[in-house]
Amino acid sequence: MNQSSFEFEPRPAVAPAEPAPAAQPATLEAMAQRLEADPDFRVLRRLVPIADFGPAPASPDVQRVLVLDTETTGLSHQTDKIIELAMLLVQVDAATGLPFGPVELFEGFEDPGMPIPDVAKEVTGISDDMVRGQRLDDAQVEAFVARADVIVAHNAGFDRPFVEARFPGFATKAWACSFADIDWKAAGAGSSKLSALAQDHGWFYDAHRAQVDCHALLQVLSRPVPKSESTGLAQLIAAVSKPSFKLRATGSPFESKDLLKGRGYRWDADAKVWFCTLPDAQRLDDELHWLKAEVYGRRNAQVEIEALDALVRYSARAGERSQRGV
Numbered sequence: 001m002n003q004s005s006f007e008f009e010p011r012p013a014v015a016p017a018e019p020a021p022a023a024q025p026a027t028l029e030a031m032a033q034r035l036e037a038d039p040d041f042r043v044l045r046r047l048v049p050i051a052d053f054g055p056a057p058a059s060p061d062v063q064r065v066l067v068l069d070t071e072t073t074g075l076s077h078q079t080d081k082i083i084e085l086a087m088l089l090v091q092v093d094a095a096t097g098l099p100f101g102p103v104e105l106f107e108g109f110e111d112p113g114m115p116i117p118d119v120a121k122e123v124t125g126i127s128d129d130m131v132r133g134q135r136l137d138d139a140q141v142e143a144f145v146a147r148a149d150v151i152v153a154h155n156a157g158f159d160r161p162f163v164e165a166r167f168p169g170f171a172t173k174a175w176a177c178s179f180a181d182i183d184w185k186a187a188g189a190g191s192s193k194l195s196a197l198a199q200d201h202g203w204f205y206d207a208h209r210a211q212v213d214c215h216a217l218l219q220v221l222s223r224p225v226p227k228s229e230s231t232g233l234a235q236l237i238a239a240v241s242k243p244s245f246k247l248r249a250t251g252s253p254f255e256s257k258d259l260l261k262g263r264g265y266r267w268d269a270d271a272k273v274w275f276c277t278l279p280d281a282q283r284l285d286d287e288l289h290w291l292k293a294e295v296y297g298r299r300n301a302q303v304e305i306e307a308l309d310a311l312v313r314y315s316a317r318a319g320e321r322s323q324r325g326v
Contacts, residue, residue: 047203049215053090053099053222060093060100063237066148066173067218069210070159071124073112077161077316081112083131084124085163086210087144088218097234099222106144107211109134124208138167145169150240152233154178154194154217156314164315171317174310176236178221181279187226194220240310245284246319248275248304249291256295263290277308292326301326 026034035041067088074080089104109131116128145151146169153159156177164170184192189200195207197220205212221232228235249260250273257274261267265274278284284305292298303326308319 042202044199044202044204047198047205047212047216047219049212050103050219052102054101056091056100057093057096057098060091061095063092063094064147064149065090065092065099065233065237066144066151067214067221068151068153068159068163069213069217070162071120071126071208071210072162073114073116073120075158077165080162081114082110082136082162082166083112083116083120083126084109084210085136085141086214087141088214089144089147090218092233092237094234094237097231097237099218099233103218104144105211106140108136110136126209136166141167142169145173148173150237150310151175152178152217152221152236153314154213156180160314161316171315172311174240175314176239176310177314178217178232178236180314181239182225182232182235184225187228189226200226242280244280244308244313245278246275246306246308247278247284247287248273248306249295250304251301252291252295253297259294273304288324288326296326 032043032045036043067090069086070082071084072080072082084107086107087105089106090099091101092099109126111131111134116126116131121127145167151160151170151173153175154177156175157180160170160175178194179192184197189197191197194213194217195205198205198216201220201223203216203219205216207213207216221236223231225232225235248268248271249265252260252274257267260274263276265276267273268275276287278287288303291303292301302323304321305324306319306321312319
């Protein structure tokens with residue numbers, strides 16, 4: 001058969017397929033929200049400092065709260081020095097525990113007059129070059145402090161003795177401790193560390209620098225404490241009006257040491273006595289009854305009670321001491 005005897009009809013041309021539209025790249029926030037919708041994922045966002053909490057409420061009961069953090073060369077306020085101080089001053093409506101208005105900031109370095117120990121450099125990231133020749137502005141610090149009604153630190157028992165040794169004005173103010181004055185365990189928190197509390201709210205940050213620690217603390221305290229209806233700021237403002245008590249179990253029998261330790265007492269090696277701190281008068285009375293029944297064997301004994309108000313609590317200064325029989 002001759003190939004020329006065949007005729008072929010050409011096929012109609014097929015238009016090339018249109019390219020599929022390019023997928024729009026998802027934003028990081030959209031991706032984070034998709035992950036959050038899945039119960040198998042948790043998303044942490046970098047904490048963003050808040051410079052202004054917005055307009056004032058109608059007729060606020062204003063309390064000026066100063067949030068403070070220090071970085072130091074070590075742990076002893078008697079021998080170590082401040083190398084960085086940060087403070088945030090914010091107005092809080094005591095009725096709601098919510099901050100409002102602009103956040104005022106102070107931050108500065110100070111040369112400790114000695115090389116910064118390696119362990120402090122590793123923890124804080126602050127080098128000798130960063131502080132060399134620097135000095136905190138006394139007038140600015142004291143002006144900030146003078147305007148505050150309440151001073152808050154996360155572990156005030158550490159920060160307060162350091163700043164009082166450097167600036168006298170701190171000794172005249174009411175202090176609260178966001179670590180000790182809020183029952184985070186009862187609130188369901190796995191840890192009372194500030195970084196862990198921030199993570200519970202979905203934030204992370206570069207810890208152990210004074211300013212960002214202050215911003216993290218302020219934002220944690222601006223939220224309601226879990227299992228309560230009040231913010232952390234509201235709870236701390238309330239705490240400054242209540243006395244607490246340091247109870248020293250003087251003359252407790254040696255064989256009761258494990259019982260006391262298990263109860264939460266701590267050993268004061270200098271005074272050679274077991275002690276605990278109690279948040280209110282009712283807890284003090286309950287503890288005295290427990291001591292009489294469990295430690296002193298219902299025999300008469302005298303214990304020492306130190307009443308602590310917000311002007312001395314967490315400082316290196318003593319409160320009013322008295323003896324009480326159990």
